[in-house]
Amino acid sequence: MENTRRYAIITLLLLLAVLTYILPSIYRGGEQARSENPSLGYVEYVEVTVLIDNHPDSSLRSPWGISLYVETSNRTILFDAGPDPEALKLNAEKLGIDLSSIDLVVISHEHGDHIQGLRYLAEVNRGLRVYVPNGMSESCKGWIRGLGFDLVEVEETTVISEGVAIVGELYGPPYEQALAVNVKGLGLIVLVGCSHPGVDRLVAKAKEDLKSQPYAVIGGFHLSGASSDKIREVVENLVELGLKKVYPIHCSGEKFRSYLKENYPEVYGEGRVGFKILFN
Structure with missing residues (x-):
């Protein structure tokens, strides 16, 4: 007994x-993301197209937000979706980009100017895999699932395809992740959304986790209204990390753009809606 x-x-x-x-x-x-490849590897090239950015071009819509179309030798990716489904639709059409055929989406963080464009994507590519930070709010995750997407949560830095990795979340707030593409002969091309945790911290994490040298960073740096000392500090950190090109768009701020352009003209890269950059 x-x-x-x-x-x-x-x-x-x-x-x-x-x-x-x-x-x-x-x-x-x-679903929790797991590395599909044990090592990062590389791609032959990556072309980044700025689909949404609040720095205007005469023929494209430029609401406050960001969305980057990423084409590599083996994947097509949408990094963030901007704030407006109609703007995403019209800009993609004008730039000749078919979002119904992309392979996956990576969302940097949960703010509306980075996710609302998913409503258009749900109309043309329902069931698409969408990678989000593990620390994203449950309400936002539920909203994305409700659109019909296959949501995958990412906590640690994860290789999702040959030469392509999601840089694991850092806390800003909110929790935010980045995308990194390793181009043969160049190094990491790092894409950021708003860089609430700090663009220098995100690039440093990509470098450390992926054991690869960063070559360029593009995206929003969240430095509008930042002090001159803060801007100087971030620029110096990025240069010390070995970056050859820096493309500040979205929320980076004119002071940051001006300081970088004046002090490191060889590093500064222009960027606005409709801009295309080929790394090979």
Whole structure:
């Protein structure tokens, strides 16, 4: 009798342990990203097109936000989706980009000027895989799932394709991740959304986690209104990281753009909606 009771107690404890492990993932309802390749590898080229940016071009819409179309030798990716589904649709059409055929989406963080364009994408590419930070709010994750996407949560830096990796989340707030593409002979091309945790921190994490030298960074740096000392500090950090090109768009701020252009003209890169950059 005593043995039977002991066996029942042990069985119950084991069951509770198993449930403790699996229930959080069931509750989240989201797949956890795992590296598809054990090492980063490289691609022959990457072309980045600025689909949405609040720095205007006469023929394209330029609402406050960011969306970058990324084409490599083996993947097409949308990095962030901007704030306006109609602007995303019209700009993609004018630039000759078919978003119904892209392979995947990476969302940097949950703010509306980076995700609302997903509503257009849901119309033309429902079921698409969308990678989001693990720390994204449950309400935002639920909204993305509700659009019909296959949501994948990312916590650690994860290789998702040959030469392509998601740089694991850092806390800003909010939680934010980046995208890195390793181009043969150049190094990492790092794409950032708003860089709430710091663009220099995100690039440094990409360099450390992926054991590769960063070559360029493009995106929003969240430095509008930053002090001159802060801007100087970030620029110096990026240069010390070995970056050859820096493309400040979206929320980077005119002071940052001016300081970088004046002090490091060889590093400064222009960027605005409709701009295309080929790295090869």
